[in-house]
Each structure stands twice: as C-alpha cells, then as structure tokens.
Amino acid sequence: MSFRDSENEDGRDVRKPFLHTGSWYRMNSRQSSMMERLGSSAQVVRDSSVSVVLCVMIVALGPIQFGFTSGYSSPTQSAITSDLGLSVSEYSWFGSLSNVGAMVGAIASGQMAEYIGRKGSLMIASIPNIIGWLVISFAKDYSFLYMGRLLEGFGVGVISYTVPVYIAEIAPPNMRGSLGSVNQLSVTIGIMLAYLLGLFFHWRVLAVIGILPCTILIPGLFFIPESPRWLAKMGMNEEFEASLQVLRGFDTDISIEVNEIKRAIASSTRRATAIRFSDLKQRKYWFPLMVGIGLLVLQQASGINGILFYSSTIFKAAGISSSNVATLGLGAIQVIATGVTTWLVDKAGRRVLLIVSSCGMVASLLLVSVVFFLKGAISETSKFYVALGILSVVGLVVFVTTFSLGMGPIPWIIMSEILPVNIKGLAGSIATLLNWFIAWVVTMSANLLLSWSTGGTFAIYMIMNAITIVFAVLWVPETKGRGLEEIQSSFR
Template identity: 75%
Template sequence: MSFREESDDGRGGDLRKPFLHTGSWYRMGSRQSSMMGSSQAIRDSSISVVACVMIVALGPIQFGFTGGYSSPTQDAIIKDLHLTVSEFSLFGSLSNVGAMVGAICSGQIADYIGRKGSLMIAAIPNIIGWLAISFAKDSSFLYMGRLLEGFGVGIISYTVPVYIAEIAPHNMRGGLGSVNQLSVTIGIMLAYLLGLFCNWRVLAVLGILPCLALIPGLFFIPESPRWLAKMGMTEDFEASLQVLRGFDTDISLEVNEIKRSVASTSRRTAIRFGDLKQKRYWFPLMIGIGLLVLQQLSGVNGVLFYNTSIFQSAGISSSSIATFAVGAIQVVATAVATWLVDRTGRRLLLIISSSGMTISLLLVAVSFFIKDNVSSDSSIHSIFSIMSVVGVVLMIISFSLGMGPIPWIIMSEILPVKIKGLAGSVATLANWFVAWAITMSAPLLLSWSGGGTFTFYTIMCAFAVFFVTIWVPETKGKTLEEIQFSFR
C-alpha cells in the first residue's frame, strides 16, 4: 500500500512528521501538524533520490578539492613560506592524518546522529581549515588547516557512499554510488583548473564554497530510511522511504525487507570487536578493507597530489596545463564508469580497471628506467618522456573506470547493518592510513627513483586483479538486505 492510500484511509497522518523540516539534520521531525495541514503538502515537498544525491555530492567535491589543492600550489607555497620539499610533503600528507582521525569517528557519528548530522559536522572543520590555510603566515597555520580539512574529509568519505547506498533503489545503486567518486574527480579538476589562474591563498578561499552550499542543502533532504529503521523510528522510516520512492509507489515489499533485516538487531546492542570473528562479519569487512587498501597502494594519491612534479620530471614544459587535462580526463572516465556500473557489474569493471592500471604503470616504470639512463638530449629520452605521460594518463583512466568509485560502493553495500558503524570506520581508517603513507612517501620516492616507485605500484595493482577475481562478490541488482544475507 502506498503512502497516498494510507493517508486516504485516515491512518497515515503521523507519517507527515519527518518532512516538516524537509528532513532537518538533527532529527527528521518532531510533530508539528500545524505546519502541515494535509498529505498534499507533504507530496509537494517530496525530493527525488537523484536530488538528494546531488546535494550530498557537494561533500565529495570538497574531498576532491582538498586532494587536488597541493599539486598546482606546490611551487608557490614553498616559495612564499620558505618550505623545504619535505615540509611540503608533510603538508600534503597531513590531510590524510586528519582523515584517519575523522575515519575513526565517522561510523560512530553517522550511527549516533544520522548520516546528515555527520555531514553537517564534517562541513564545519573543512571551512575553518581552508580559512587557516588562506591566512597562513608560516607552516603552523598551514598544517593546522590541512589537518582540519582532513578530519572533515575522513567523515565525508565514509558517510556519503553509505547514505547514497541506503537511499538508492537497488537497480540504480551502482550508478548513483559512483556519483561519489565522480564528484571527487570534479573537485580535483576544479582545483587544477582554478590553480592555473588563482594564487594559493585565493584558491584556499574558493575551497570553502562546496561546504557552504552543502550545509543549507542538508535541511532539504530526508534522512536515510535504513538508519531510521535501525534506530526504531518506524513511522519516520516509512515516510522517508515513501518520499524517496515517490508517493504513488507501493513500498510495502521494501519496508518488510528492511524491517526483517533489522528485526534481530537492537539499536542498544553494543557491537564488540569480538563479534567480528563471525564469518558473516569478518568476510565482508576483509573485502571492504582489501579493496580500499589496494585502491591506495596503486599509488593514485601520489600521482594526483604531485602529478605536476611528475610531468616536470618527464620533461613536459606546460606541466600545469597537463595536470588539468588529466583531471578533466578523470572526470570523463568516472562518468563512463557511473553509466556502466549497473550494466556490466562491479567485479568486471574492477578486473578491467586493475588490469589496465597494471599495464599502464608498467609502461611508466619502464619509461622512467630507460630515460634515466640515457642522455637528456637524445631522442630516446624524449620518446620515453612522452611514454611516461601516456602511461600516467592511461593509469588515471583505468583507475576511474573501477578502482576509484567501486571500492566505496562495495564497502557501503556489503557491511551488515549491525557492524556498519564500527566496520565502516575500520575500513575507512585503513584506506586513509595507506593514503597517508603513499602521499608522504611519493615525492621522496620519486626523487630517489621514478622507475622503482612505479614498479612497486605495478605489483600492487597486479595483486588487486588477483584479489578481486578470488574474493570480491558481485552485488549488481541485489538489495542491501540480500547482499548482507548472502554472507550468513
């Protein structure tokens, strides 16, 4: 029975309450019937799933802008604040340190006050962090701002894919989930593009804009129905789901599936690390951690954070323009993945992506080894300089087709609702810890040996092919409840 029918029967009046605030972040609504006189008023305030995804996608844009900021600003910040390469490497990596702290808190925050509440909390340190960077006179404010940005990004990186997975219909979940990574690439591209025209202080101020737009947007979208169901807010959960699916849609089957999924789990039951010994918990957690760790061991953060330097070392004179071109290519490739993921499936795209990255990085490694051992004036040096750039571009395309968006989608799909907060925090923490190690070491390793660095990344991508082939399940076309039941 649809929401419209319940209202007509006179039994659906209480279902109006979550949308009196159009899904206000702190709680989806106290009873204020005086503000909403009829079910028609609720229907007029309905918001589609796509609109909700577009609003929360502002968070990943912030995520991407943070990641892309260090590449076009490296030379200017080093010059203006008199930093060494090691000090700037620390600056670049501190966002990952802050993200680790945010990741530790992310699952618990999202479980305690809701998905939208955690996004609200994430937006505030991001704004403060960008302001600190913009007004920095020395490295201390620079580092503090980067840590604050990272903290917010750590929360965003867990919460957004989980929210999207929990509100999306199963036949659209892959494509809508890929919007998370697509938004990250848009943020990176914007940082590269604006970095061509703005100095680093102005660029930091511009970094505030996504979160400034996100905060009011959160007041106009509903809370995750699955989170509401988990918290025992049955009427709010059904009303949220009805708005997301449309008021003429019969949601009874989906409501029953979600109720069955959470029926055996009390929201007051504390999850312990000892519970993770059960296969239905540790196996999906292992898959989630494995994919998110291998995503970073591919070296993508090292390439994205410092690709201007990589292009300079490859002999490309217009390295900043080449960096922006890579960002634009990444957006296009991720958009293609968004279109493909619900058609081809997750596993196939992951295998194609990690295989393509392996071949591309092998090309880059060989190019660096050869050009480092020939005269810089020779034609061979020029040829392999171009080949190294081609390899980097192909690596970014391959990454964007699968290893970029899909690990976050699968993590948000396979974790059981009982452990999603704890396990999601652990998986996100592992991702950001490895991202920190890669970001911190990349410029030092590249200065030591470009060929050796990319050889390591190649080996990790080859292992990713093996990992996906053996252990990663296909989740295409299944509801979250069906996926989680399959691990029992």
C-alpha cells in the same frame, strides 16, 4: 509521540536526528491522495529517481570538497614553497597531513553516523573544512598550513565514509551502483577544479574558494530526508516511512520494502548486544569486513594519491614544460572516465569493472616504469628522450583512466553495500581509517620515492595493483541489482 529520550514499542531507545528530516515531505495518506489527484503537474515531484538524484546532488558537494582538498597541493607546490620558504620534506608533510586528519575523522565517522545520523555527520564535517581553508588562506608559516590541513582532513575523513553509506541507503537497487559512483565522480570534479583554478588564482585565494562546497552543503542538508534505514534502526518508524516514501515517490507502494527493512533491522537488533570481537570469527562478519578493508587498502596502495598530489612534479620529470596544464588535462580525463563508470557499473557489474580496471593499471604502470628507467639511461639531447616523455604521459593518462573506471568508485560502493547493519558503524570506521592511513603513507612517501627513483616508484605501485587483480578474482562478490538486505544475508 516525541522521539527525544523516548522508547518505541520494542523498548529500544530512540533519538531524534541531529538534523530534523524536515516537514515539507511528511504527508499523511489523505495528503498523498490529494497529490495524486494533481495529475501530471506533480509527476516530477513523485518520481522516485528525481527525488533520489536531487538528494545525491546535494550530498555530492561533500566529495567535491574531498577532491578539492586532494588536488590543492599539486598546482600550489611551487608558489607555497617559494612564498613560505618550505623544503621538499616540509611540503610533503603539508600534502600528507590531510590524510592524518582524515584518519582521525575516519575513527569518529562510523559512530557519528550511527549516533547522530548521516545528515548530522555531514553538517559537523563541514565546519572544520571551512575553518581549515580559512587558516590556510591566512598562513604565515608552515604551522598554520599544517593546522588548516589537519582540520580539512578531519572533515574529509567523515565525508568519505558518510556519503557513500547515505547514497547506498537511499538508492533503489537498480540505481545504487550508478548513484554510488557519483561519490567518486564528485571527488574527481573537485580535483579538476583545484587544478583548473590553480592556473589562475594565487594559492591564498584558491584556499578561500575551497570554502564554497561546504558552505552550500550546510543549508542543502535541511532540504533532504535522513537515511530511511538509519531512522528505522533508531526506531523512528513514522519518520522512516515518510523518508522512504518521498525517496520512492508519493504514488509508490513501499510496503514490501518497509517490511524487508524492518525485518532486517529487527534481526540485527536482537543480535546487537551479543556482538563481540570473538563473534567476528563468523563468516557473516569477517568475510564482508575482509573484502571491504581489502578493497579500500588496495585502492590507496595503487599509488593514485601520490600521482595526483604530485602530478605536476611527475610531468616535469617527464620533460613536459606546461606541467600544470598537463595536470589539468589529467584531471579532466579522470572526470570523464568516472562519468562513464556511473553508466557502466549497474550494467557490467562491480567485480568485472574492478578486474578490468586493475589490469589496465598494471599495464600502464609497467609502461611508465620502463620509460623512466630508459630516460635515466640516455642523454637528454637524444632524439628518443622526447618520445619517451610522451610515452610516460600516455601511460599516466591510461593509469588514471582505468583507475577511474573501477578502483576509484567501486571499493566505496561495495563497502557501503556489504557491511552488516549491526557492525556497519565500527567496521566502516576501521575500513575508512585504514584507507586513509595507506593514503597518508603513499602521499608522504611519494615525493621522497620520486626523488630516489621515478621508475622504481611506479614499479612498486605496479606490484600492488597486481595484488588487487588476485584479490578481486578470488574474493570480491558481485552485488549488482541486489537489495542491501539480500546482500548482507548472503554471507550467513
């Protein structure tokens, strides 16, 4: 049967994926039986966790690109402003334009992921990222910087939606939280790499290095299966079952999961043509949409991007002479804390980690805010001035650590879990768009706010994190250990 421009038995149009799912794992029952007879030598290939983890490791190159883009502006600020003669305002635009590009990417991401598949979307997202870094590396003035940053942002916007959705759709329920956290872990690794390499390489060379994640991702996409849930939704039943089989292991009975996914897809398809904006008044639509949007907006309103983008500037204000080294240390702590979350999230649960994380962020920002207000009131020659600088660094470290334990990875995990399949493309685009819009506002305003009042800036961020605590307590559901179809049906 040809999947291009054809119909399945239900009369629905089916389309071939932009990237074919590959033939290396498409095995019929006879071949699968032969595989079983190979014994222990084939065990690692048949192991579900190994198959899924390898897929996640490949798509995780996208979030590494995301993180490298986010971290690039911190270690390069002094060199770029000096070489190209940029003002603080012009550099603020450079830092924030990746968020503007990401907003455009976010608008397109949901429909791209629905129409051409998760893998096809990641392929398309990689190309403007590569071009954007090349444009920055050869920039002669701010116009080239801005153009390159917008192109990078577009790719990052698509990646930020597509990767967590792909991971959620391929992971078994008992591993979905841990594997979903790999998305944010990869972002933090990308940020740390930008900080580390920024200590040793000129900003133009650093931009060339930024090409690497996506250049490795592109060929890697040809070796992993497409999301089985997307294939089922497109009516590609043979491809759907082949994809799910390799993800769960060749010796695993997938019949129950196949039937659950088919029932959920069939139910959503019958209602798909009737979905209108007026239908969003139904709880099964407005509640998960409200939770997904709320978490992604509050994630950025926490101020994390402003702090990470301009961490070197903040450390200088705190009196730390080796500000770039301190920034690298902050990035390393973020990686470690996010790594801990990948272990905790399927044990402690999403909701608990969100609340604990937000409480820690409020306490740390209160400390940093008070410290900077006190620093402004005493002389730099005072013996307490240095002690206050150390306290501010401790507060920032605690903030980044607690953010990484919950508010960093979990909003993306929950968004990818709770959105109903028949509105996931549109709703996911809206949630991702608003996330990047708030990120742009925070990034664009951070330098200006810090110039106005460092203590006041952290006080504003503290209030936003206090709102997150209330939101998580009142509205965020626990999704640990539940199947995607079970989670989405619970809102009806």
